Amino acid sequence: DVKVTQSSRYLVKRTGEKVFLECVQDMDHENMFWYRQDPGLGLRLIYFSYDVKMKEKGDIPEGYSVSREKKERFSLILESASTNQTSMYLCASSFSLAGGTDTQYFGPGTRLTVL
């Protein structure tokens, strides 16, 4: 079974702190994704990566950066956390398909609260 793990289930940080969210997958997937989920807004893509050291902005990249130094690990970084970044953060991974994307496998999520 594919396993996607996230470093924390719950996290509380203060405004202005630098926050690292880690995601690890064990299926040798090329693609990895970071989403945030807010009530009524569904899942919104922050960043994704289709290979080591490669990244692309999603729909809402402002205030975030990412790092993918190894194929299995994808980190989301909040350079200076703000209260409007309080949210559920979901990591996912998938194989690539020609002309589209395959099933995504999700981690359990990290509920981040910024005070």
Place this chain on the structure above:
Amino acid sequence: SQQGEEDPQALSIQEGENATMNCSYKTSINNLQWYRQNSGRGLVHLILIRSNEREKHSGRLRVTLDTSKKSSSLLITASRAADTASYFCASSYRYGNKLVFGAGTILRVKS
């Protein structure tokens, strides 16, 4: 926005009844996927239907795809209390590695 739309936003049914959720998307797709999310958890993949398929079954799930209307439906038959969750459709477009998720349907199955 590229986001697809789902309806209804919320659905409440009795155990044993069928539940139908609908999804619309915007441009040509490679495939369409359905996911379930239990409260406060990550999403779990349910079923994938390719653009050249019209119907697909998996256990109590039946998915249809109408590319002329750019829409899909998920039917859950003989629902159970354990089916209570949020259900999301996600479109995989022909170019790129992304999925575009709908806002989801909250399903409540009463026992």
